[in-house]
Structure formats: C-alpha cells, structure tokens
Amino acid sequence: MLDYYLKTISMRDVNVIVHDQQNQGVSAARNNGIALAKSNYIALLDADDEWHPEHIGKMTTLIEKYPRLPVYTCKHEVCENGYSFTPPQIFSSELTTMGLIDNYFVRAGKYELVNSSKVVLYKPIFESVGGFPIGAKLCEDLYLWARLAEVGCFAFTDYLGVTVHQEKDMSRKARNYSQPYILEYYFNVSGSINSELHGYLWTVYRNHLRLSILNGNLSEFISRWKFGSYYFKPKSYLIFLYALIPKKIMNIFKVIRRFLLR
Structure with missing residues (x-):
C-alpha cells in the first residue's frame, strides 16, 4: 500500500518525506514525526481518517488570526458501518464561525472538541509539555490535550474539515485492561x-x-x-x-x- 501511494504522489508536485521506524507505539511515532517537521505548526492525521479539501486552508486562516496558541481545531464527522453523522461540537457560548474555546474542560466533558485527526499543534508549546507520553496505551491523546489546555486557550473554526472512520481493529485488543493514561497521570x-x-x-x-x-x-x-x-x-x-x-x-x-x- 505504501509503495503504491509513493508511486502515485511521485507523479504530482508534492513534497513528501517518509520516515520508517520500528513499532514503538503511537506516542513515539507522533513525537518523532513532529520532531522531524520543519514547521512550527503540525497538523495530525490518523491513517484511516480523511481531511476535507479545504481543511489545511481553513486551519491556516485560523492560525493567522490566533497565532502561537497550543491547539487549533475544527468540526469533524464520524463514519461508522457505512453511516455518517456529525456529533455535537459546541466550542463556545458565542455564535461565531471562529474564536477561542471557553472553558475547555467543561466543554470537553460534553463534546469531542479535539482529536488526533483534526488538531493542529504549535510545536514549541507541544515540546514544552513533553509531547505524547511514551508507553501509554490508552488516552495518550486526551492527556496531551489536557496538559496543553493548562498552558493556554485553544482556537476553533466551525468548519467541518475531517471525517473520522470508526471501525473495529485488532489494535484495540492490545488496550484491553489498560487504564486511561490521563487518569494515571492526574x-x-x-x-x-x-x-x-x-x-x-x-x-x-x-x-x-x-x-x-x-x-x-x-x-x-x-x-x-x-x-x-x-x-x-x-x-x-x-x-x-x-x-x-x-x-x-x-x-x-x-x-x-x-x-x-x-
């Protein structure tokens, strides 16, 4: 699959760097990828999810309006068993197309405001909290969002920019009986x-x-x-x-x- 992908993009004017490493877990892979990135703003995408065509453009506009914040996010839809739906995602009490999330922890308890396919991270702040926790098997992403929320505000756009595919996979079995890392930490x-x-x-x-x-x-x-x-x-x-x-x-x-x- 990777060989086919590389052959396809080689026909286009796209700069792609593929970094291969031994399986050390998702946190190590993300941390290493971010360390190799040359930009201070890093957009993440899980392998089975999709960015919509204007996603990067919308996030760039958001960054230009609110520079150097820990996290930038947008709305997402979920595709599960062939059906798509958009879960509620209320970022702010103000009716605005973009802005700052008010009281992240209260809202994140009700809505999925950030995930690892729609988030853009500001690299200096990401590195200041230590990145994703190495060795964590469950909720390593929720841990990072919480640590970053303690540092500063998150910016949002209400643009629907990502499709998250929720399918059963074998990797979930490896997380059985694991405790959420965010709870272990706090x-x-x-x-x-x-x-x-x-x-x-x-x-x-x-x-x-x-x-x-x-x-x-x-x-x-x-x-x-x-x-x-x-x-x-x-x-x-x-x-x-x-x-x-x-x-x-x-x-x-x-x-x-x-x-x-x-």
Whole structure:
C-alpha cells in the first residue's frame, strides 16, 4: 500500500518525506514525526481518517488570526458501518464561525472538541509539555490535550474539515485492561486539581466504564472501576450500576443515539 501511494504522489508536485521506524507505539511515532517537521505548526492525521479539501486552508486562516496558541481545531464527522453523522461540537457560548474555546474542560466533558485527526499543534508549546507520553496505551491523546489546555486557550473554526472512520481493529485488543493514561497521570499529581478538570476526569472515567460494558468485558469494567473508585467516591459506587445493564440494552441506546445524530 505504501509503495503504491509513493508511486502515485511521485507523479504530482508534492513534497513528501517518509520516515520508517520500528513499532514503538503511537506516542513515539507522533513525537518523532513532529520532531522531524520543519514547521512550527503540525497538523495530525490518523491513517484511516480523511481531511476535507479545504481543511489545511481553513486551519491556516485560523492560525493567522490566533497565532502561537497550543491547539487549533475544527468540526469533524464520524463514519461508522457505512453511516455518517456529525456529533455535537459546541466550542463556545458565542455564535461565531471562529474564536477561542471557553472553558475547555467543561466543554470537553460534553463534546469531542479535539482529536488526533483534526488538531493542529504549535510545536514549541507541544515540546514544552513533553509531547505524547511514551508507553501509554490508552488516552495518550486526551492527556496531551489536557496538559496543553493548562498552558493556554485553544482556537476553533466551525468548519467541518475531517471525517473520522470508526471501525473495529485488532489494535484495540492490545488496550484491553489498560487504564486511561490521563487518569494515571492526574491521580499522581501533587496538589489540588480544580473542579473543572476534576469533572472532566470523571467523564473520562465514566465513559471508559461504559465502553467496557458495551464490549461485554465485565472483568475489565471491574478493573477500571477499582482503579478510580477511591478518587471519585462516592459517585464511583453509583456508577457500578453500569455493570447491571445488559449489553444488548446498552447497544440499543448506542444505535438510537447514532440515529438521532444522523
């Protein structure tokens, strides 16, 4: 596939550098790619996702209006099992086509404002927080967005610039029983965490417990529940009720939600 791609683009006026390395995980691959990049602004794209034709142009306009911010983002759509839908993505209380995300942690607890196919990173700030965490298997991206949100504001455009393809793949099995790295990190941070960040971490915890139930993996659910139960008590005891909901019922709710968003 790579040979075919290189042969195709060689016929066009496109400068592409391919860097080959041993598999060291997604964080190492992203960090090395960003280190090799010559620009201070880095646009990421996962292998199975798509940029829309005007994506880079729209992000360039956003950068020109709000230079040197940690993160730039846009809207995305999801394609799953042949169906496409655009999940809610409300970046700001102001009705504007571009601007700054107000209170990232509160909004990110409700909407997927940033992901690794629509984000543009400002390299100096990315490097200042240490980049993606090497060795992390789960939520390494959510960890990075959180660290960057602690540094400064994120800029957004409401342009729909990316299609995210959600398909089952074998790499997900390698993450079974892994704890979300963002929780591992902040559980061990000395000092207090503000209420907005704490609320966001609770959402991440709750969502991964629900995912374990949807996957029919009760032992993984129990492992993840135990991991965060002390930090999130007493709410964590109430969420244990997820384990009592049959997988079929959870899947029905998921299908209904997808249908309503189409």
